[in-house]
Amino acid sequence: MAKLTVKDLNVRGKRVLMRVDYNVPMEEKDGHMVINDATRIEETLPTLHLLIKQGAKIILMAHLGRPKGQRDPSLSLRPVAAKLADLLGRPVAFVDDCIGEKVEKTVGVLQPGDVLLLENVRYYNEEEANDPVFAEKLARLADVYVNDAFGAAHRAHASTEGVARFIAKGGGLCAAGLLMERELKFLGDELENPARPFVVILGGAKVSDKIKVIDRLLEKADTILIGGAMAYTFKLALGFKVGKSLVEADKTDVAKSALDKAKARGVQLLLPTDNIVATPVKTDKLNKKGKPVIELTNPRPLTEPNIPDTEEGVDIGPATIKSFGDIVRGAKTILWNGPMGIFEDPRFAEGTFGIARMVAEATKQNGAKSIIGGGDSVKAINKAGLGDQVTFMSTGGGASLEFLEGRVLPGVAALGDNA
Numbered sequence: 001m002a003k004l005t006v007k008d009l010n011v012r013g014k015r016v017l018m019r020v021d022y023n024v025p026m027e028e029k030d031g032h033m034v035i036n037d038a039t040r041i042e043e044t045l046p047t048l049h050l051l052i053k054q055g056a057k058i059i060l061m062a063h064l065g066r067p068k069g070q071r072d073p074s075l076s077l078r079p080v081a082a083k084l085a086d087l088l089g090r091p092v093a094f095v096d097d098c099i100g101e102k103v104e105k106t107v108g109v110l111q112p113g114d115v116l117l118l119e120n121v122r123y124y125n126e127e128e129a130n131d132p133v134f135a136e137k138l139a140r141l142a143d144v145y146v147n148d149a150f151g152a153a154h155r156a157h158a159s160t161e162g163v164a165r166f167i168a169k170g171g172g173l174c175a176a177g178l179l180m181e182r183e184l185k186f187l188g189d190e191l192e193n194p195a196r197p198f199v200v201i202l203g204g205a206k207v208s209d210k211i212k213v214i215d216r217l218l219e220k221a222d223t224i225l226i227g228g229a230m231a232y233t234f235k236l237a238l239g240f241k242v243g244k245s246l247v248e249a250d251k252t253d254v255a256k257s258a259l260d261k262a263k264a265r266g267v268q269l270l271l272p273t274d275n276i277v278a279t280p281v282k283t284d285k286l287n288k289k290g291k292p293v294i295e296l297t298n299p300r301p302l303t304e305p306n307i308p309d310t311e312e313g314v315d316i317g318p319a320t321i322k323s324f325g326d327i328v329r330g331a332k333t334i335l336w337n338g339p340m341g342i343f344e345d346p347r348f349a350e351g352t353f354g355i356a357r358m359v360a361e362a363t364k365q366n367g368a369k370s371i372i373g374g375g376d377s378v379k380a381i382n383k384a385g386l387g388d389q390v391t392f393m394s395t396g397g398g399a400s401l402e403f404l405e406g407r408v409l410p411g412v413a414a415l416g417d418n419a
């Protein structure tokens with residue numbers, strides 16, 4: 001059933017407690033913490049503008065990093081309040097706590113349209129423990145709960161789950177923010193009955209991370225294209241040699257059963273037919289963990305399906321980019337999760353960027369809906385400069401994967417239904 005959203009609420013003069021994902025990358029410069037990328041803050045602006053226009057008293061709560069119940073000053077949300085004020089063009093108040101008398105007093109003097117950001121909820125261990133006493137203290141601050149933090153919705157924490165239960169118990173409504181609503185629409189509803197052909201592109205490091213997603217998508221997709229290191233586990237399952245490629249040798253049974261299921265259901269499951277390979281060479285340099293840095297040397301395309309013992313597969317090859325690309329260009333719905341190669345190294349990025357260009361082309365010329373399922377795929381699309389040429393990019397990493405697996409996310413389940 002569809003969830004209640006902020007658009008369904010009458011919030012005039014009401015205290016609205018909104019969970020946001022402000023877990024932004026920060027770094028210390030001249031003794032101050034500076035935000036490196038404010039995308040997550042920007043993404044909450046539509047919901048905030050709507051609530052401000054409707055005269056809500058807005059109380060924002062979020063986590064930052066992993067302070068493990070300690071008041072680690074480098075993980076304070078104070079710099080986020082300043083950045084948000086810049087972006088909103090209006091003051092944003094900040095209190096250095098998220099529960100208790102001081103917070104309640106500040107909330108008590110809020111006027112319609114005011115915005116207040118609370119301190120990092122993870123300064124309390126009770127947050128991740130979903131402690132009911134802590135959740136009840138958060139709930140005391142508000143009349144209405146809004147969750148716009150899709151990226152944290154797979155966790156049953158006090159600020160994502162427990163608090164909603166208490167607000168609902170007290171008769172308050174719990175609704176999805178506009179960002180959360182879009183995530184549920186594109187990763188959920190749009191993929192329930194997709195326009196066909198529905199083509200899924202999967203890549204990244206491990207089969208084991210995505211096996212449940214593959215399993216579920218085998219019931220929906222017309223074609224599944226597999227690239228990235230994940231492809232080598234499938235190749236191994238089929239009896240090919242994979243050399244020094246990143247592979248999960250103990251997961252070949254999982255790959256085999258996916259291949260069998262695809263055959264039984266008539267789903268086309270395609271693997272790369274050629275690769276870019278490189279020779280890994282141990283250097284004298286040590287990494288942060290004290291292990292020798294491995295350099296990937298002598299990159300070249302390999303058309304032979306068996307990868308020699310000395311070589312590592314690092315990207316899909318040109319023939320695969322072309323054959324995968326032709327399928328992507330004919331798609332009407334595209335879901336992409338995971339890069340095709342080690343795209344962080346420009347020498348091995350062409351597979352990922354080539355597919356990204358085809359996804360953008362299918363969106364523009366074929367009217368395809370293209371949905372990018374979070375994490376590294378979003379980074380790759382942005383790096384290719386194509387972020388504005390796809391239909392939707394998820395803001396969740398783990399949350400997107402769990403949602404695509406068909407799991408009920410606790411932070412979503414806690415929201416009210418739109419009857």
Ligand code: AMP
Nearest residue numbers: 204205206228229246313314338341342
């Ligand atoms: P994931 O988080 O599972 O989507 O994995 C993303 C990571 O997979 C990226 O950091 C890529 O560098 C890595 N990756 C993709 N293809 C390969 C490959 N052929 N060998 C090693 N790592 C890869």
